[in-house]
Amino acid sequence: MSTNPVSRARLFGSAAIVIATLCAISASVLSIGPSGLTWAAIIATIAIGYAIISAVISLLNPDAADAAWDEQNSAVHRDSLIFGFWAVLAVFILFLALSLTGRMDPAMAFYWLGPVLGAVPPAYYVVAVLRGRAE
Incomplete structure (x- = not known):
């Protein structure tokens, strides 16, 4: 792990966002805990x-x-945003299909796009740090 305080803040902040989002999704799937707005x-x-x-x-x-x-971290940051874009696009298409077939409420589909958009780029960054591709 880097001794750079900015890199550490970025890693811990990204990890916190990912963990909170996974907890929210898990709680929603299991129907436990606070509401989605909370x-x-x-x-x-x-x-x-x-x-x-x-x-x-x-x-x-x-x-x-x-x-x-630095150049490596900037490249990983750019790649995380690109990966996040494609992940949201894939989830959007999945939710669109579920909405069109009546298996998912369109409002709920729109609501769940937010966590995907917010958590996928930080998740990519955390994985890149753990793999040694970023600091």
């Missing part, structure tokens, strides 16, 4: 907190911020 608020709070903490750490450590955005 989970949305929890995930949003984590994401906004992550953004604020990341910005503060980057401002306090400008040299570490430059090192955290």
Whole structure:
């Protein structure tokens, strides 16, 4: 694991978003825990907190911020956004088919696109860090 504080903040923030989203999806599938709107608020709070903490750490450590955005990390960041786009497109097509066949309410399909869009790029980044492709 990197000793760079900006890289650590990015890793822990991304992991927190992924874990919260997986908990929300699991709770929804198992019909336990708070409502979907409560989970949305929890995930949003984590994401906004992550953004604020990341910005503060980057401002306090400008040299570490430059090192955290080297060429390799920038490429992984770009790849995570591309992967997230294609994942949301695939899930959208799946949800569209489920909605058209009456197996899923269109409003629910739209609601569940949010967690996919919010969690897939951070999940890609966390996996890249664990594989040693990013810091």
